Amino acid sequence: MRAEDSISPIVPPEEKQYSYLNLGPTHPATHGIFQNVLKMDGEVIVEAESTIGYIHRAFEKLAERRPFYQITPITDRMNYCSAPINNIGWHMTVEKLLGVEIPKRVQYMRVIIMELARITDHLICNAVIGVDTGALTGFVYMFQQREHVYEIYEEICGARLTTNLGRIGGFERDFSPKAWAKIEKFLKEFPEVLKEFEKLLVRNRIFMDRTIGVGGITAERALNYGFTGPNLRAAGVDYDVRVMNPYSSYEDFDFTVPVGTQGDTYDRFMVRQAEMWQSLSIIRQAIDKLPAGPFHADVPDFYLPPKEEVYNNMESLIYHFKIVMGETDVPKGEVYHSVEGGNGELGFYLISDGGRAPFRLHFRRPCFIYYQAYTEMVKGSMLSDAILTMSSMNVIAGELDA
Amino acid sequence: MESSKTDAIISIIRQEFESEIVHIEQPYDLLTITFKPERIIDIIQFLYSHSELQFQFLTTLCGIHYPDQNQIAVVYQLHNLKTNQRIRLKIFLSADQPQVSTLTGIFSAANWMERETYDFFGVTFIGHPNLKRILNVEDMIFFPLRKEFPLEDQTREDKNDALFGR
Numbered sequence: 001m002r003a004e005d006s007i008s009p010i011v012p013p014e015e016k017q018y019s020y021l022n023l024g025p026t027h028p029a030t031h032g033i034f035q036n037v038l039k040m041d042g043e044v045i046v047e048a049e050s051t052i053g054y055i056h057r058a059f060e061k062l063a064e065r066r067p068f069y070q071i072t073p074i075t076d077r078m079n080y081c082s083a084p085i086n087n088i089g090w091h092m093t094v095e096k097l098l099g100v101e102i103p104k105r106v107q108y109m110r111v112i113i114m115e116l117a118r119i120t121d122h123l124i125c126n127a128v129i130g131v132d133t134g135a136l137t138g139f140v141y142m143f144q145q146r147e148h149v150y151e152i153y154e155e156i157c158g159a160r161l162t163t164n165l166g167r168i169g170g171f172e173r174d175f176s177p178k179a180w181a182k183i184e185k186f187l188k189e190f191p192e193v194l195k196e197f198e199k200l201l202v203r204n205r206i207f208m209d210r211t212i213g214v215g216g217i218t219a220e221r222a223l224n225y226g227f228t229g230p231n232l233r234a235a236g237v238d239y240d241v242r243v244m245n246p247y248s249s250y251e252d253f254d255f256t257v258p259v260g261t262q263g264d265t266y267d268r269f270m271v272r273q274a275e276m277w278q279s280l281s282i283i284r285q286a287i288d289k290l291p292a293g294p295f296h297a298d299v300p301d302f303y304l305p306p307k308e309e310v311y312n313n314m315e316s317l318i319y320h321f322k323i324v325m326g327e328t329d330v331p332k333g334e335v336y337h338s339v340e341g342g343n344g345e346l347g348f349y350l351i352s353d354g355g356r357a358p359f360r361l362h363f364r365r366p367c368f369i370y371y372q373a374y375t376e377m378v379k380g381s382m383l384s385d386a387i388l389t390m391s392s393m394n395v396i397a398g399e400l401d402a
Numbered sequence: 403m404e405s406s407k408t409d410a411i412i413s414i415i416r417q418e419f420e421s422e423i424v425h426i427e428q429p430y431d432l433l434t435i436t437f438k439p440e441r442i443i444d445i446i447q448f449l450y451s452h453s454e455l456q457f458q459f460l461t462t463l464c465g466i467h468y469p470d471q472n473q474i475a476v477v478y479q480l481h482n483l484k485t486n487q488r489i490r491l492k493i494f495l496s497a498d499q500p501q502v503s504t505l506t507g508i509f510s511a512a513n514w515m516e517r518e519t520y521d522f523f524g525v526t527f528i529g530h531p532n533l534k535r536i537l538n539v540e541d542m543i544f545f546p547l548r549k550e551f552p553l554e555d556q557t558r559e560d561k562n563d564a565l566f567g568r
Binding site for chain 2: 042053056058060061062064065068096097221223224225226237239244245322333334335338345347349351359360362364368371372373401402
């Protein structure tokens with residue numbers, strides 16, 4: 001799209017001239033592929049228009065042909081900063097459709113993984129806010145910690161970024177002692193780094209000047225725009241899916257929902273920061289209270305049997321074949337399930353007509369919904385603040401386009 | 403979800419829009435009401451501003467294509483964040499020329515959701531401020547999430563559906 005075409009021409013005052021600036025699609029400061037055409041008066045943004053769809057991959061269409069277990073890798077690629085939440089959210093949607101009872105141990109293990117994912121999601125966002133204000137140091141420290149979480153994923157499922165973690169019904173295997181050791185190590189080391197990071201930025205004069213009052217949104221507008229997650233909580237609304245509609249035994253854990261007041265960049269930063277501490281506490285509680293039991297539910301139609309049984313047992317061989325070929329039919333139904341993703345309410349609206357693949361699957365991607373407020377939020381602000389606003393909203397291109 | 407709560411909601415809606423209701427069901431505990439499409443915006447406005455209902459959060463808006471009935475459904479999911487009550491509203495439009503009024507007057511969030519629905523299903527939202535394609539290229543002439551749109555290149559010969567699944 002050409003810059004001049006995208007914005008409806010407003011008759012300018014005689015002597016005034018505006019310039020147009022393309023922010024994106026591939027700009028280091030956008031942290032993803034999306035374009036913003038900005039109409040600028042000097043360094044102030046007069047009007048903005050976002051164009052998205054640069055990495056649209058038609059996931060909803062793809063999902064209509066795939067058996068349920070093959071949709072998990074699709075969900076990875078939505079919010080790739082916290083892929084396990086997407087995976088587990090999808091598994092739970094299918095389990096809700098099937099009416100499967102999930103063992104407590106699996107639920108707790110899922111909570112541990114989801115909270116680790118939330119930490120990685122938030123730490124990237126906050127580290128990048130630091131980068132965009134000119135503080136690269138914190139970013140490097142935080143990224144090292146993300147690496148440690150990825151090593152935990154690696155120990156659990158073998159993959160790092162696009163995890164395809166877990167199965168419908170539970171996990172493919174129990175966490176190994178090495179994985180537990182790595183989680184313990186992370187729980188011990190990360191608070192130190194997080195504290196150091198906070199010291200670096202939270203009461204830093206320059207950082208505060210750059211972020212307080214920048215890119216703010218009121219609670220009413222945020223709700224009207226369908227904000228969820230940390231961005232909504234920064235505006236002062238304590239909506240958290242984990243508390244309001246607890247899933248995967250979140251009701252067993254003791255944690256608070258941090259809220260901000262202004263809805264500006266600083267508040268978003270602080271809410272994410274506080275949520276990381278809460279996540280650490282949830283993981284600790286989950287490990288301490290972890291019940292014994294199986295690491296997967298009894299759903300032979302969807303959960304692959306162990307290999308030895310496939311070779312030695314007729315039923316297992318049949319189940320294995322049917323699952324791999326995707327020939328298991330599911331009940332008819334219409335189900336909506338949402339989880340608290342890194343960026344807010346991640347919802348799966350699944351309609352099954354009883355066939356092997358969904359009849360229709362709609363993803364509620366929080367990014368897609370709140371990013372449309374961006375043009376309103378940056379109107380009248382400086383260009384450098386617009387970049388900060390974007391990074392503090394944590395717009396993930398993969399989730400935007402689906 | 404207690405049934406008394408949903409019964410109360412249904413009776414409030416019935417009082418006002420009895421003639422508009424087509425069907426009421428509760429799949430997986432989520433109250434789903436199908437309406438006639440003409441007055442859907444009035445209904446949502448009523449749900450939004452009614453002092454007891456207060457469905458003031460738009461969770462999702464999406465389309466569904468039913469090729470057998472030649473219909474396109476538009477689904478609105480609303481949420482009352484105070485009482486944690488969700489509701490799903492459905493309307494069915496003819497797939498030949500699907501048209502419905504826009505929701506952008508009530509929810510700003512509906513802007514891109516409606517553009518997405520237009521993009522993928524070709525539903526025209528009358529009164530939408532900027533109804534153009536959002537994720538697909540602008541000169542596309544299909545509506546790709548309709549069922550008749552092929553997922554893969556149908557001229558491929560190297561892949562046998564009988565062997566490798568549907």
